[in-house]
Amino acid sequence: MSADLVFAQDGAGASGGTVRGQIVDTSTAQSPIEGVEIRIVGADGAEHTATTDASGEYEQSGIPAGRYLIxxxxxxxxxxxxKPVTVVNGGDHFFPLKMTKKDNIVTFxxxxxxxxxxLALCSITALTFIIERLFTFVRSRSRIGTEQFIASIADSLRKENxxxxxxxxxxxxxxxxxVLKAGLLRYSQAQIEERDISKEEIQEAIEEASLLEIPELERNLPVLGTVAVVSPLFGLLGTVTGMISAFTTIALEGTGDPQQLAGGISQALLTTAAGLTVAIPCLIFFQLFDSWVNRHMVEISQVSTEIVNQLIVGESN
Structure with missing residues (x-):
């Protein structure tokens, strides 16, 4: 009878295993975390739960043998x-884990x-001038389509109006x-004064007007270009100083905690990512604005030449 009782007790003890451990944060102090919910889910969907106490420890007994995910x-x-774990009957499985605190705006x-x-100054500067340039280019758009505008001007000149x-x-x-208005007004002034006007004089008026319009379109573009170049350099500077700090820690304390070392390196690389995050949009908008300026310059040159030739031909006739 005694033998039967011992056999029954051994069978009950072997009916499952125990999973326990401690959960701490990833700080240097590795402080225990209280109130962590642990879910141990088997392949059949069976779920076992536990919660850490004030010392960050948890324990769940009576888990059937098998493979589980924690x-x-x-x-x-x-x-x-x-996180995979294999439970055996009668086994005591120690499974410690670490958790990282979520960043808020300040800690990030x-x-x-x-x-x-x-980097904050670069990002604010870039955002300010990108918005300002977008507003300028939208405001400088013609209220009449270019083709319609040129056709209307040409029609008025054919009628000598x-x-x-x-x-x-x-x-x-x-x-x-x-720009065209400046050339037309110079031509109109010559007509009022009843004197001949040369092609060079009309072109001079157009060039003077261009010297006022083009710089307004190009204004603040050098600032965007500078920010696009400088931001990655600041990010690289932060990475270099962070890596120096990480390797100094290795020299003093060794590599006993790879997770902590990896965290320090990831923080160092964060500055490079931030610098590129500022520089990439800045460079894209700089190239976009620069292409718009070049397109306006080419358009002004071509159309003004055509209008000047038409005025001179009309003057000759």
Whole structure:
């Protein structure tokens, strides 16, 4: 009878295993985390749960033998999911884990160190001038389509109605219309004074107007170009200083905690990512704005030459 009782007790003890461990954070102190929810899910979908105590420890007994996935959750920390563990009957499985605190705005930017301030200045500068340039280019768009505008000007010149052409320029607005308006007004002034006007004189008036319009389109573009170049350099500076700090820690304390070392290196690389995040949009918008300026310059040159030739031909006739 005694033998039967011992056999029964051994069978009960072998009916499952125990999974326990401690959950700490990834800080240097590795402080225990209380209130972490542990979910142990088997291949058949059976789920066992536990919660850590004040010392960060948890324990779940009576888990049937088999392969399980452990996931841990807690508010304010990043979840960790799908950690495999194999449970054997009568086994005591120690399974420690670490959790990383979720960053808020303050703690996230604290990782950048002193490089945060120049990168913040670059990002604010880039955003300010990108919005300002977009507003300028939208405002400088002609209210009349280019082809329609040129056809209207040409029609007015064929009818020798210069003031109608000037009115069309005022109605259209934009750099092209302002430049042509200057040439037309110079031609109109010569007609009022009843004197001949040369092609060079009209072109001079157009060039003077261009010197006012083109710089307005190009304004602040050098600032965007500078920010696009400098931002990655600031990010690289933060990475270099962070790596120096990480390797200094290795020299003093060794590589006993690879996770902590990897965390320091990832924070160092964060500054490079931030620098590229600022530089890439800045470079894209700089190239876009520069192409718009070049297109306006080519358009002004071609259309003004055509209009000047038409004025001179009309003057000769």
């Amino acid at each position: 996931s841990i959750y807690r508010d304010g920390y990043g979840p960790r999911e799908g 930017f604290q990782k950048f160190g002193f490089v945060f301030w120049p 210069i003031m109608e052409a000037v009115s069309t320029c005022e109605e259209a607005g934009g750099p092209l219309a302002n």
